[in-house]
Amino acid sequence: MNKRKFLSGLVAVSLGLGASFAGTASAQTSQTTRTYSASQEFDTVKQGANQWYYEKLAGTAYLELLYDKNNKRWAAPQGYPWVSATALHPDQNFDAVRKWVSPGTGTISITGSVQKGSPEGDGVAVSIKKDGETLWSSILTNTTAVKPTDVSKISVEPGTEISFVVNKRTDSNYDHTLWQPNIVYTGSNTSASLGASAKTSAAGLKPSSVLSVLDYGAKADDSGDDYAAFVAAIDAGKSLNKPVYVPAGNYVLSEILTIDGVKVQGAGKFLTTLTSTDPRRGSIDLKGTGAELSNLKHAYQTTVPRGDGSNEKNNITVRGAKNFKIQNVYVSKSSTAGIMVTYGSTNGIVSGNTLDSTGADGIHMTGGSNYITVENNTVRKAGDDTIAVVSYIDSDVLPAHHITIRKNNVGYGSKARGIAVVGGTDVTISNNSIQDTNMAGVYIAVEASYNTRNVDRITVSNNMINHTGIAEPQNHPNVLVYASQGIVDNVVFNNNIIKNGAHRGIGVWGSGSIQNITFNKNTLINRVGEATTFTNGKIKLNQNVGF
Numbered sequence: 132m133n134k135r136k137f138l139s140g141l142v143a144v145s146l147g148l149g150a151s152f153a154g155t156a157s158a159q160t161s162q163t164t165r166t167y168s169a170s171q172e173f174d175t176v177k178q179g180a181n182q183w184y185y186e187k188l189a190g191t192a193y194l195e196l197l198y199d200k201n202n203k204r205w206a207a208p209q210g211y212p213w214v215s216a217t218a219l220h221p222d223q224n225f226d227a228v229r230k231w232v233s234p235g236t237g238t239i240s241i242t243g244s245v246q247k248g249s250p251e252g253d254g255v256a257v258s259i260k261k262d263g264e265t266l267w268s269s270i271l272t273n274t275t276a277v278k279p280t281d282v283s284k285i286s287v288e289p290g291t292e293i294s295f296v297v298n299k300r301t302d303s304n305y306d307h308t309l310w311q312p313n314i315v316y317t318g319s320n321t322s323a324s325l326g327a328s329a330k331t332s333a334a335g336l337k338p339s340s341v342l343s344v345l346d347y348g349a350k351a352d353d354s355g356d357d358y359a360a361f362v363a364a365i366d367a368g369k370s371l372n373k374p375v376y377v378p379a380g381n382y383v384l385s386e387i388l389t390i391d392g393v394k395v396q397g398a399g400k401f402l403t404t405l406t407s408t409d410p411r412r413g414s415i416d417l418k419g420t421g422a423e424l425s426n427l428k429h430a431y432q433t434t435v436p437r438g439d440g441s442n443e444k445n446n447i448t449v450r451g452a453k454n455f456k457i458q459n460v461y462v463s464k465s466s467t468a469g470i471m472v473t474y475g476s477t478n479g480i481v482s483g484n485t486l487d488s489t490g491a492d493g494i495h496m497t498g499g500s501n502y503i504t505v506e507n508n509t510v511r512k513a514g515d516d517t518i519a520v521v522s523y524i525d526s527d528v529l530p531a532h533h534i535t536i537r538k539n540n541v542g543y544g545s546k547a548r549g550i551a552v553v554g555g556t557d558v559t560i561s562n563n564s565i566q567d568t569n570m571a572g573v574y575i576a577v578e579a580s581y582n583t584r585n586v587d588r589i590t591v592s593n594n595m596i597n598h599t600g601i602a603e604p605q606n607h608p609n610v611l612v613y614a615s616q617g618i619v620d621n622v623v624f625n626n627n628i629i630k631n632g633a634h635r636g637i638g639v640w641g642s643g644s645i646q647n648i649t650f651n652k653n654t655l656i657n658r659v660g661e662a663t664t665f666t667n668g669k670i671k672l673n674q675n676v677g678f
Contacts, residue, residue, distance in 0.1 A: 184228075214228070229310070229312070244278045245276070258295075343364070343376045356384070382405050385407075387415075404429075455476065469510070477503075482505075492513060517565075519553065548568060553574070561594065586614075631656075650670070
């Protein structure tokens with residue numbers, strides 16, 4: 132079960148504290164009955180308000196939509212799919228999804244009929260799913276309203292996901308579907324309000340299992356420097372082996388903050404903000420074993436030019452950490468990278484984060500880092516690649532290896548590549564949505580200009596690569612394999628949809644040694660220019676469409 136969205140918003144659950152941490156001591160065990168209305172509680176500001184999310188689905192990958200103010204709906208950058216207060220519309224490649232996430236343990240009953248908005252078209256496939264398991268489904272071919280059946284007294288637990296899905300049949304023309312479900316929930320209310328009560332001092336409410344930065348002198352929403360208080364709280368957390376909690380509000384940090392083997396968690400990425408005032412020394416550094424950072428926003432008051440790209444100017448830098456997590460963090464406007472994982476960091480999870488307007492890569496893994504999972508992140512307007520694995524001959528003892536990059540939603544005006552492996556081994560790139568990047572959407576390469584290591588055993592599967600390679604005169608294809616030195620070998624592309632290439636579809640280029648490159652069951656559509664430019668390598672093509 133994917134608890135990502137639920138855990139990202141609930142301090143009490145993810146720290147194992149009970150709702151008393153954010154509200155009152157009785158909230159953890161209280162029973163409640165509440166009706167959640169999809170239309171009345173439709174939110175125009177943030178995902179997750181009142182437990183509702185707005186997403187698109189391809190295969191098993193749920194990716195969040197962005198709010199479109201002009202059309203008053205959550206939508207993909209191309210306009211489809213979309214979800215409004217009253218309706219959903221899929222596109223050719225993605226289902227439209229309205230999702231509700233359970234706030235606790237109990238039962239639900241679902242009401243509300245569903246019907247096509249137009250008699251035209253070939254119909255839609257609609258379904259209700261619980262954590263991926265179909266509870267009910269139907270095919271709608273006319274405007275007759277249909278009431279879902281057998282969707283009463285369904286057991287749920289904290290984080291259970293109930294998805295209302297609209298899928299095309301043959302095509303998505305006239306697939307506007309009216310659906311305003313209501314969910315009557317009866318059970319425990321684990322997700323006690325994180326509003327004003329979350330700003331209350333933890334004194335008197337805080338269980339003995341955690342520490343609050345307020346108890347060490349931090350003050351939210353004033354102009355004072357909270358750096359010393361954060362250092363004291365983190366030091367105490369390490370000494371006492373306790374997590375550190377940062378209540379809602381804005382906190383000022385004047386220096387690099389180091390989190391050494393401690394869990395630091397805010398009240399939510401729209402509630403807790405850490406603002407760094409020195410654009411050259413504002414990184415939050417993770418090191419040691421078991422460091423975690425979650426449920427908050429990190430922003431710079433000002434930024435400076437990228438320059439030498441020093442790690443001190445990142446939003447978050449993982450420095451040789453083991454068993455680390457970065458989860459549900461909002462990264463805003465760094466001078467260099469958003470999240471940098473380096474110095475041999477191992478066994479890490481980077482999940483559910485939003486990165487916006489970074490000076491360099493959004494998420495960057497290098498320095499021999501290994502066994503890292505990067506999933507369910509959104510990266511917009513990166514100053515370089517959105518997600519990159521890079522290994523250098525000069526400085527890295529080992530290549531970065533065993534990296535999994537899955538279910539991310541990236542691009543949206545990023546200045547370089549979408550997802551890139553430039554030196555590295557054993558990397559899996561799957562179920563990602565990549566769109567609107569200046570350079571190639573997927574880039575697998577060994578580069579002489581940066582003296583990077585060889586590439587071996589890379590699998591690229593079930594991704595949507597849409598309208599990339601926009602910049603001229605580079606004219607990158609949507610997918611590019613490239614070598615100007617070294618060896619690229621054992622790269623496999625499976626079941627990807629590669630569409631709307633700004634200049635061409637797929638390229639395999641370069642004067643280096645390009646060995647086995649395999650394309651299995653990929654679909655290439657609507658590109659401008661050539662379908663493929665294969666100038667090097669041992670290319671194997673099996674059951675592809677469009678090339």
